[in-house]
Amino acid sequence: MKPKTILIVYKDDLWARSLCTHFNGIGYRVEMVRVLSEVIRRVVNGHIHVVLLDDEVEGVRAWELVSLLKTINRRIQVVVISSEESLGAVRQLRGSGIFYQAMKPVDFNELRSAVESAFEKIEREGFREGLLSFFVPSRVLTLCSS
Numbered sequence: 270m271k272p273k274t275i276l277i278v279y280k281d282d283l284w285a286r287s288l289c290t291h292f293n294g295i296g297y298r299v300e301m302v303r304v305l306s307e308v309i310r311r312v313v314n315g316h317i318h319v320v321l322l323d324d325e326v327e328g329v330r331a332w333e334l335v336s337l338l339k340t341i342n343r344r345i346q347v348v349v350i351s352s353e354e355s356l357g358a359v360r361q362l363r364g365s366g367i368f369y370q371a372m373k374p375v376d377f378n379e380l381r382s383a384v385e386s387a388f389e390k391i392e393r394e395g396f397r398e399g400l401l402s403f404f405v406p407s408r409v410l411t412l413c414s415s
Contacts, residue, residue, distance in 0.1 A: 272298040273388055276317045278308050278326055278334075284375070288321060291377050292384070305329060312341050319368075319387045321380070324351035332358075335365040344394060346387035350375055 275297050279285035289299045300317070302308055305327050311317050320338060324331045331349045338345055346368040353359065354372075362370055368390070369383040 274298045274317055275319045277301045277321045279323045312338055320347045322347055322349045324353050332361040332365040335367055339366045348383050
């Protein structure tokens with residue numbers, strides 16, 4: 270079984286280190302980055318499952334980055350840890366396809382529950398895709414032409 274990998278995208282070292290320690294302690298593989306190009310590279314490589322995202326990184330708002338990440342990998346689950354309370358910003362976050370929004374200061378139990386649920390969703394969708402892939406015409410045509 271592949272390790273469950275969380276990518277923490279942050280601008281505050283103390284916050285990121287405490288999250289890293291918490292999730293390492295409960296058995297997740299955790300990577301931390303603070304540069305957008307590195308975030309994109311790791312998501313493109315495909316080994317990231319869940320992203321814990323600060324509300325802004327290098328001047329890019331979370332909802333803009335979530336849209337990009339979802340374009341690269343539609344199955345990735347993004348939990349935004351935000352201090353943003355305006356209704357417009359919350360609508361943009363939800364419209365971008367986030368899995369969950371946690372508010373700062375972060376509650377570790379709430380975040381742990383959100384991450385566990387995100388991994389459960391990934392497993393459910395992966396099972397469904399694997400089970401139904403034989404019924405998708407393009408997949409059937411590919412198998413028949415081999």
